[in-house]
Amino acid sequence: MKKILGIFSLLLLTGSLVMGQTVQITGNVKGSEDGLAMPGVFVQVKGTTIGTITGLDGNYTIAVPSSAQSLVFSFVGFVTHEETIQGRTRIDVILKQDLYNVDEVVVVAYGTQQRRDIAGAITTVKGDAIQSIPMQSFDQALQGRAAGVSITMPNGVLNNPPVIRIRGINSMTASSYPLIVVDGVPIATGNWSGNSAITNALADINPADIQSMEILKDASATALFGSRAANGVIIITTKRGSGARTRVTYDGYVGMTEPYRLFEMMNATQYIEHKNKAWQNLSGPTAPQLSLVNDASGQPINTRWSDYVYRTGLQHNHSITFSGSTASTNYFLSVGYTDQEGMIKKNTYNRKSLRLNLDHKLNKYISLGANASYTKGFNQAPNTGASFATAGAARLAFVLPPNIGPFRNDGSYNIEGSALGRMGQPFPALGYYNVAAIFELNKFTAETDRLLATISASVEPLKGLVLKTVFGMDNLSIESITYQSPVTGDSFGSNGYAGSSMQKNSRWTWTNTINYNTTLFERFNIGLLGGIEEQYNVNNWWSGSKTNVSDPFFTSYQGSWVTAGMGGGGQGENYYISYFGRINFNYDRKYFVEFSTRRDGFSGLSVGNKFGTFGGASVMWRASNESFIANTGIGEIFSDIRLKGSYGRVGNMAGIGDFSSLFLYGSGVYGAIPTLTFSQAGNANLKWEASDKYDIGLSFGILNDKIQLDLNWFYNDINDLILNVPQAPSKGIPNNSIPANVGSMYNTGFEFTVTSYNISKSRFSWTTTFNLSTLKNEVTELAPGLTELIGITGGLETTSRTKVGYPIGNIYAVETRGVDPTSGRRIYVDRNGKEVLYRHEFPAAERWLFKDGSGYSTGISIADGKIMGSPLPKVYGGIDNVINYRDFDFSVNLTYSLGFDLYNGSKAGLRDQRWWNNSVEVYETAWKKEGDITNIPKPVMNDNISNGSAFVISENIERGDYMKVRSISLGYSLKNLPGDLSIERIRLYGQVFNALVFTKYSGSDPEVSTEGGSNLAPGIDRNTAPQARTYTLGLNVTF
Amino acid sequence: MRNIIKGSLASVLLITVLLTIGCSKENLDPVPKTSLSDLTVFDTKDRVVAQVNGMYAFMKTGAFLGGRYYVYNDVRAENFIPKSSNLVTNYATWNHTVLPGTNEVQNLWGAVYAAMNAINVFKGGLETAWADGKLTGKVTAAEYDQYLSEALTLRAMCYFYLLQLYAKPYNMNAGDNPGLPLRLIANKTAADNDLARSKVSEVYTQILKDLNDAEPLAVASYSSDLLNTTRVHKNTIIAFKTRVYLHMSNWPAVLTESAKIVSAAAPYTAPSGVAHTLNPGFKDIWATPYTSKESIFSMPFTTTNTPGGQNGLAHYHHPSSSESYYLIKSAGSTYSKIDDTDARKLLMVTDGDGRTFVGKWRDFTTLTDYAPVMRYAEILLTYAEAIVRQGNSVTQGAVNLLNAVRMRSFPDGEYALEDFTTVQNFIDAVLLERSIEFLGEGIRNMDLMRTISTIPAKAGGNMGDVSTIAPNSPTYIWPIPQNELNFNKLMVQN
Structure with missing residues (x-):
């Protein structure tokens, strides 16, 4: 004592x-x-x-x-x-250079910690790693870089928000998207565009401004974000100035982007041969005949429709930064410009961004800080995505007949009303649009303005005690403009259409914290944090539309039109008030304990249920600091051995709207008379989804940290899942569903990360990072009496089912067993396990024939379906290799996903026997005569059943496993330049992004999600635009 | 030292701020600005009236009486060929390949039951508010009755229309077949998913109960032609009863009801209430303001309240639409039996490919043509049929009624009593007249069903041929939607 x-x-x-x-x-x-x-x-x-x-x-x-x-x-x-x-x-x-990054400081919730003191599961990705990736936003570039984080680009349209899953799908009907916190403030995410010009709210952050991205995965790391932590948290920290000298950098690249793995379709000659045969198979010798049509030069038309949809797009990107510091002030200024053409025609993205980050020490006690960024984004994209839209360009690229062209011989558009013209061919009305015409005539744009700003002040009245206040603003406004020409396409019928919508989303966040860190008796390190945070969101949007243009000259809403639509809009607001605290304690950096808690109040919940409490705890033992380990043989081989465990309970509120708990009436009109109608069956008992998360981890280094390993096991038990519980349609509840906290499921898996500094000489270094994650998901409970949830694609096709005892979002199909070699008919398996053949040309009652000859079946439908595959990868991850040799640098980044199925719905279209063009595979391998062994049945004109257009068949479910060479880059640096140039370094590099895909999947790309971030219908590939490959040449200069 | 003071001051300030920011109460309890809460919807008379109109808005959705319902009932029958094989525009209904998961099968069911629940929610709320005295001084007793009558009538219509596609006709075994789940009270919670089907006969009993309850409560007429056409009044209810009884082959009842709204002699007019009568010109029924005395009940549209893209009748019957349906014109077709001078043929439009469209709905640009639910012409033809079937002999009175409809459009087409040697001759003539008169109005398939007739084959040209569907075929009626079977455990498939 x-x-x-x-x-x-x-x-x-x-x-x-x-x-x-x-x-x-x-x-x-x-x-x-x-x-x-x-x-x-x-x-x-x-x-x-x-x-x-x-x-x-x-x-x-x-x-x-x-x-x-x-x-x-x-x-x-x-x-x-x-x-x-x-x-x-x-x-x-x-x-000494920190070759193995052992001293890294990591950003955590409301603070920073030394990497080696952290018990929670946090992965850091440095801004440098993603800066030169030719994408639109940083989240797209995180793919394969962190264990437990799966990122899928849903398709090849520019600026699409990727599907981000941290440790699997953590919700069913709410979002599984993580919380994104930028410089301490949670910001708006997702696509807010009002038309097909998709915008990703995260693209408003110039990737060149990012210092680091911390991905918080377990509950102890995320607990301080309480009700919004269940999907994980990504903390973005932007760059600050350092160094007495003003450092100026320029980063830029030029590039080109193009599609790859497009479908190989039948040419005009093959097409007419195949379809005429199909027609004869339907109607006999009197069937109509398709023929070749001559173009203006007298040559037969042979149209590759994909040429009118895809292109090689040009891209360039520039950013200039200025940074530096004095003893009391540091600053970082940046200006960015990017202009990208997509591989789809008329798809462009343009961004201008400014940022100023400033910190100033007023005196010994008071510091001030500010971050401000303003971004202007401009997106243009044709309608590509909607799976079944007749304007959907991805499908038009392969569905249209090759024996007719986009232009008539006189140069005018080949159109018949809204649709592509038939050029005298005996088609029924084609219905589908002339893609060349609608691309040229229609326009869809979305322009974004984004202000992200924070001001902070902190006081340190006593050493170790910091009081801090941070006020942040996030203002996002998007003007979406749609123009559809009266000439043809979607708005031919209404004689043109112009629509504008304005979306304004503003948020402020005010955070006040007290932080105290101290060391007692030299070895007891204690950290205390307490805080209050308020956040208020207001969302206002309105839209207007006009039809029937008075003169084709007018192409905007502001122009002159005959008919004005009713317009639309919405107004929402919500508010959070939160109280939180954290205690961390360690003894001699050997034994670590941490507790965090947060109490959140949210306005969207019903009176009396507004508050919820969340929290987490972790323990860690740094065994390598024990003398009995350090001084033995173990200590010579292994370093920094840390054994960690954590538990926490956090929430997800993404499924709760501003007014979800209320019973509401909406208004409208009956003719010209106002109406009030029951529009929402609310649930007053609605509350957060809750996740109990368990994590056990082991980290250690080998050979003095030359090889660093990180092994984690996790188990997330998710309860009170909000399900829009389907109601019997005969109840007539609006949307046939009522939200309730009724489901549960779990995700569990291992994560394994190795960073190996294979060679680290000053002139030659080679670093390999490998990560591998496994994932098992199982739904354990749905609403009482509810046996399954249905996932729908494109609003039309029932593709997916979620059932207790299975993973979420399974692909649901009628089993098919290839084609009967004798008759050439697809073999279906009905609900009783009996094999049935489908014969389209027969009268309705005789179409479905039992294969065993026992008569006619009453027909197969999706009701005969069963779960036929899971689209959740069982194993996924990435491999990164960075090699520096003298002045050269080389890196290659691989990502992979294994053990999952995809529904290749596009294949149903590629083989459909209406007038639709088919893949060459159909021409070559469709059943022709008795004994043919094939997967493609006898073609019968108008048959939309045999190949899976009418309902999902197992023939179109494929293994999705893939490995992608995400990027390869090679750079050369010029250092030690003559002093009078005052250039520190110049680096030139070339890069290929999406360089190669290794897969057996027959669709365009196994990395796909037609339904975007949908939890209930993942892994669907239905008429989706493929991914792009991008080549860039870049230059970095540091002054 | 000064700095320490400054620092301390600042920290005191900061702590004060920390403690004083309160959770502001009103921020935690925001009120929606664009919707009304269920607690306030009976606060004013305007809101009550808006709810009444809301029921009609539900009837008028594109999937139901706003457009598609009529199309389903026309294209199942023998008169049309689609231009497009798009499944979204009823191709599967046309070639009798609908399945429990087919969109139209699920969408119509959902739309009609949504309308019924909206009706039940309103009716229940109205009765409670009335009983609680909340409407005192806002709604009179007569108005209360009127609103109830409208609710009951619309609910009866919903059940009637659903029965026509999802259940076997009443005339098969006098309705002793599975009908519909009878939902008669408001559903607002997650309870009561499971409800078994009542028999067809029981559903008809409920329909008639609702209509009979409604009739004495209803108003005789409204203040304008528009309201008389678009809101339910006494004659609307009576007219609808003639249709219900017709489908039940209850001839005495058809006669009783018809007599209430058809005068004894030409020109046929409803003697009381709204003076429904045939409009002199056939063409004018299909032009603005769509509110002639012939239109007993129609769904109104304006440029700001349209049926929506692939729903409007013009989308299905206009030559400019790539997804419209054109008439089968081969020998023996309904079209082939229309005289070239007939106003109903003169209204038709033929495109460059020689495809002919009924021409009743012409506003393809904004789809604002009204959708006709019931016209007076139907009452006259129903009346004529009932007279003959009840008396089992052709009468001059029945011939006169038939002629009234026929000769309005085809003055040279007068039938004489002696043209009909048998009762069946006359019935065939009435059915043909109905087929011609109501082309595109969704009557034809209902006529086939109530007479237990085979659905004729169609030579569909490019679209393939469609074979006959006999009354004992499983595809004679639509299947029960898959989503109902999924979530209502007591539901059984047809």
Whole structure:
């Protein structure tokens, strides 16, 4: 006890001595690798706030109290160095490069921690890793870079929000999208566009401004985000200035993008041969005959419709940053410009962005900070996605007949009303649009304005005690403009259409925290955090439309039209009030314990149910700090051994609307008279979805951290899932569903990450990062009496079922067993297991024939279906290799997903026997004569059943396993440039993005999701635009 | 030292801020700005009236009486060929390949039951508000009765229309077949998913009960032609009863009801209430303002209240639509039996490919043509048929009624009593007249069903041929939708 008191008084004495006499110390700092002077190194008197920064020549001068014991030298990317003063007045040091990133500081909820002190599951991705990826937003580039994080681009349209899943699908009918926090403030995410020009709200952050991205996966890491933490959290930290010298950088690239793996369709000759045969199979010898049609030059028309949809797009991207710091102020300014053409015609993305980040130390106690960014985005995209829309360009690229063309011989559009013209061919009305015409005539754009800004102030009245207030604003507005020509297409019937919509989303967040960190008795490290946060969101949107243009000259809503539509809109608001706290404690950096809790109040819940409490806890044992391990053989081989465990309960409120708990009446008109109708059956008992998350982890390094391994096991038990519980349609409840907290499921898996610094010489380094995640999902409960949930594609096709005892979102199909070689008919299996053949040309009652000859079946439908596949990958991850040799750098990034099925719905269309064009496979392998072994039945004109258009058949379910070479890049750097150029470094590089795909999947791309982020219908590929391959040449210059 | 003071001051300030930001109460309880809560919808008379109109809005959805219902009942029968094989525009209904999961099978069911629940929610709310005295001084007793009568009538229509597609005709075993689940009270919660089908006869009993309850409560007429055409009044109910009894082959009842709204002699007019009568010109029925005395009940549309893209009747019957249906004109077809001078043929439009369209709905641009639910012509033809069937002999009175409809459009087509040597001759003539008169109005398939007739084959040209469907065929009626079977455990398939 006496001893402890002694230490205590010594501490107090040290504190008071600070005010005493000072000594001047000077010195110089150099880097270990190149021996060059290091500017901008932070030199601090240990245990005080006294500090300075080295100048351009690496020199520094600091006045230290005579009582000071040692100086601490720190610089990003170098191992922090401590030097005892021992009475010296000149201290030169050489800083060692932190080759293995062991000293990394990680951003956590409401603060930062040393990577090695963290028990929670957090993965960091550095901004540098994604900066040159030719995409629109940082989230798209996270693919394959973090264990447990699966990212899927739903299709090849620019600026599509990717499907992000952290540790699997964590909700059924609510969103599984993680919470995104930028510089401490949760921001709006998703697509807010009012038309087909998709916008990703995360594209409003210039990837070049990002310092790091922390992905928080387990409950102990996310617990402080409470009710919004269940899907994981991604924390984005933007760059700050450092270094006494103003550093100027330029990053830019030019590139081109093109589609790959397009379908090989029948040419005109093959088409007419095949379809005429199909027609004869339907109607006999009197069947109509298709023929070749001549173009203006007298040659037969042979149209590759995909040529009118796809192109090679050009892209360029530039960003310039200025950054630096003085003793009291650091600043980061950036300006960015990107202009990208997609591989789909008329699909473009343009962004201009500005950012200013500023920190200023007012005095010893008070610091101020600001981040502000303004972004203007412009998106243009034709209608590509909607699976079954007659304007859907991805389908038009393969469905239209090749023996007719987009233009008549006189050069005018080949159209008949809204649809493609038949050029005298005996088709029924084609119905589908002339894609060349609608691409040229129609226009869909969305323009975004985004302001993201925070101002913060913090006070440190006592050492270790920081009071901080942060006020953040997120204003997002999007104007979506649609024009559809009266000439042909969707708005031929209404003689043109112009629609505009305006979406305004504004949010403020005010966070106040008290943070106290201290060390007692040298070995007890304690951190305390308390806080209050408020967030208020307002969403207002309106839309207007006009039809029947008065003169084709007018192409905008503001122009002159005959008929004005009713218009639409919505107004919403919601509010959160939250109280949170965290205690962390460690003894001698060996035994770590942490508790976090958050109480959230949310306005969208019913009175009396507005508040919920969440929390998490973790423990960690850093075994390598135990002398009995460090000093044995284990300690020689293994370093930094940490054993971790955490548990927490967090929520997901994405399924709760602003007014979900209320019974509402909507208004409208009956002719011209106002109406009020029952529009929402609310649920007053609605509350958050809750996840109980368990995590056990082991991390260690081998050979002095040369190889670092991280192994995690997790189990997320998700309860109170909000299901829009389907109601019997005969009840007539609006939307046939009522939301309720009724379901449960779990996700469990292993995550394994290895970072290996294979070679780390100054002239040659090679680093490999490998991550692998496994995932098992099982639905354990649905609403009482509810046996399954149905997932629908394109609003029409019932593709997916979710059932208790199975993973979520299974593909549901009628089993088929190939084609009967004798008759050439598709073999279906009915609900009783009997095989049935389908014969389209027969009278309705005789079409479905039992294969065993026992008469006619009453017909097969999706009611005969069963679960035939799961689209959730069992294993996924990425492999990253970075090699630096002298002035060259080379990197290759692979991603993979294994053990999953996809519904290749496009294949049903590619083989459909209406007048639709078919793939060459159909021409070559369709059943022709008895004995033919094939998967494609005898073609009969108008048969939309045998190949899966009418309902899903197992023939069209395929294995989706793939490995992608996501990017390959090769760079060359020029360093040590002549001093008078004041250029520090120039790097030139070339990159191929989406370079290669290895897969047996027969669709365009196994990385696909027609239904975007839908939890209940994942893994659907229905007339989806394929992905693009992009080649870029880039330049980085640092002044 | 000064800095310490400054720092302390600032921190005191910050702590004060921390403690004083309160959870502001009103922020946690926002009120929606674009919807009304169920607690306030009976607060004013205007809101009650808006709810009454809301029931009609549900009847008028594109999937139901706004457009598609008529199309289903026409294209199942023998008169039309689709231009497009698009499954969304009823191709499967046309070639009798609908399945329990087919969109129209699920969508119509959902739309009609949604209308019924809206009706039941309103009716229940109205009765409660009335009993609680909340409507005192806002709604008179007569108005209360009127609103109830409208609710009951619309509900009866919903059940009647559903029966025609999802259940066997009443005339098969006098309705002793599975009918519909009878939902008569409001559903607002997750309870009561399971409800078994009542028999066809029981559903008819309910329909007639609702209509008979409604009739004495209804108003005789409204203040304008528009309201008389688009809202339920006494004669609407009577007219609908003639249709219900016709489908039950209850001839005495058809006669009783018809006599209430058809005068003894030409020109035939409803003697009381709204003076329904045939409009002199056939063509004018299909033009603005669509509110002639012939139109007993129609669904109104405006440029800001349209049936929606693939729903409007013009979408299905206009030559410019790529998904419209054109008439079969071969020998023996209904078309071939229409005289070239007949106004109903003169209204038709033929396109460049020689395809002929009925021409009743002409506003393809904005789809604002009214959708006719019932016209006076139907009452006269129903009356004529009932007279002959009841008396089992052809009478001059019945011939006169038939002629009234026929000769309006085809003055040279007068039938004489002696043209009909048998009762069946006359019935055939009436059915043909109905087929011609109501082309596109969704009557034909209902006539086939109530007479237990085989659905004729169709030579569909490019669209393939469609064979006959006999009354004992499983595809004679639509299947029960899959989603109803999924979530209503007591439901059974047809």
